[in-house]
Amino acid sequence: MSSLIASRRYAWALLSAAEEGQFLDQATDALNSIKETLANSRDLVHVLRSPLINGDKKTHILEEVFKEIAGEKVMIFLRLLAHKKRAGQLPEIIGEYQKLLDEKNGVINVSINSAVMLSDEQAKDLVNKLANYTGKKVRAKMKLEEALLGGVTVKIEDTIIDGSVRHQLQMMKKFLLAGKL
Structure with missing residues (x-):
């Protein structure tokens, strides 16, 4: 089974269990904290991905590192990942979990690059227009990109x-060189 498919299946299983068990908010908070910890510790990710470290040792490491922030139900999930030799996929599983949760909640992630910093009013107006365009709640990530010269690019x-x-300007150049203008 490919890594992406497995990650999505484990994420879906946790999301489903969290919804049914009514611990969705706790699971989401725990996974966000775990994601942050993993992002700040390359060594931990390396250990979880290492084929030289057995599942029992990985279970012990996961328990020691995450027992305070994960809660019992998420710890059960983490133990399962270690037992099934999927602990190394934890960052990907968390990413897939977030995608599935966003999909469930009707949230879409949008990247907005602009040549100049948008004012709060401009950003809010653009986000509202994108929400109307997509029919979903928009989670926007704004980035300044001076190379654009002016205007914005939006990635949905x-x-x-x-x-x-x-x-x-690139389009105009293309038309001029083709003799179509």
Whole structure:
């Protein structure tokens, strides 16, 4: 089974169990804390992914590191991952869990790059327009990208909306070189 498919299945199993067991908020908070810990500790991720360290040792490591933040039900899940030799996929499983949770809640992640920093009002207006366009709640990640020269680019999943001056200049150049203008 591919790593992505397995990660999605484990994430879905945890999400389903958390919904049915009514501990969704606790599981989500715990996974966010675990994700942050893993992001700040390459060594821990390396240990979890190492084939040289057996499942019992990984279980012990997971318990020592996460017992305070995970809660009993998430710890059961972490033990299962170690037992099934999937502890090394924990970062990917958490990522898939977040995607599934966002999908369930109708949230879409959007990247917005702008040539200049947008004012709060402009950013809010753009997010509202994107919410109307997608029909979902928008979680926007704003980034300053001066190379755009002006305007914005918006990435919604696999779709890029390029309203930058740089793009318009490139298109104009293409038309001029092709003799179509």
